[in-house]
Amino acid sequence: DATAFRVAEDGTCADVHDNAFVLPEDARVTIPHPLRFDLAPWGEVFADYELLQPFEQLARPVYPLTDDERGATRLARFSGKTVDFRRIMGMTSRGWELGEKEDGGFRRQVMLMTPDGKHVMAFFSPGIRVIAPEEFAEQDFRDVIVLSGRHSGTTIPFGDLDPAVASEVIADLTRLTS
Structure with a gap:
């Protein structure tokens, strides 16, 4: 306890x-x-006690899922936003990983493993070309899904995420797309 x-x-x-x-x-x-x-x-x-916090904790912004998002298997609130590829690559400093190389050497997603083994995947296009990332500097954010396991498994509703984990995922994606 x-x-x-x-x-x-x-x-x-x-x-x-x-x-x-x-x-x-x-x-x-x-x-x-x-x-x-x-x-x-x-x-x-x-x-x-006039205590100062060394970092945001009590006043840390929280990002709850809406009722519709809790039941959805795709998180659409970020769809259609344009993001510079450098910001996507910067997600790796927050625990996200770039997706595997696809045809033409493009990476088209960032992924995050949750503490309980779920796999959050955020997709963008046209993708970051490994040999020349600045070639397509602007990336269109597509959508976000959650899988029950790493790289595979069943697509599950966002409400299956721990509320604090969901909040941190949304916080990361809000920073990415703003």
Whole structure:
């Protein structure tokens, strides 16, 4: 069972109610996504103690799926946007991988494996030519799908993604296409 805590001024751990919290020796500490815990009480703690966050966490933007998107097997909100190939290649710094080379040496997708083994694929055209990527600098963003496994499997609805993972995928694609 996960417990949210902060490191108090004296170096001990405290929960949202300022009760002492002893971190178990075998604990795995992660940074919670705003969709996974109640933000309001923690916002009050941070305000009361005038704590500054070293990076966006409590106020981190979240991108929930719409009702229609949860049931859809294709995410169309980015379709038709034009993207410079360098921005697509920059997705690799966020954990995405360029797709395999296709006919003519083109790569036409970026892919992301989710922590639970699902495979998000975003497609664009005409594709990035490996030997001369600037030849087709502008790429038309097509659509996004989720597969139940790497490079294969069944196309599944976006609602099958963990909500925090879906939010981060949409955040990455929003940065890419804006």
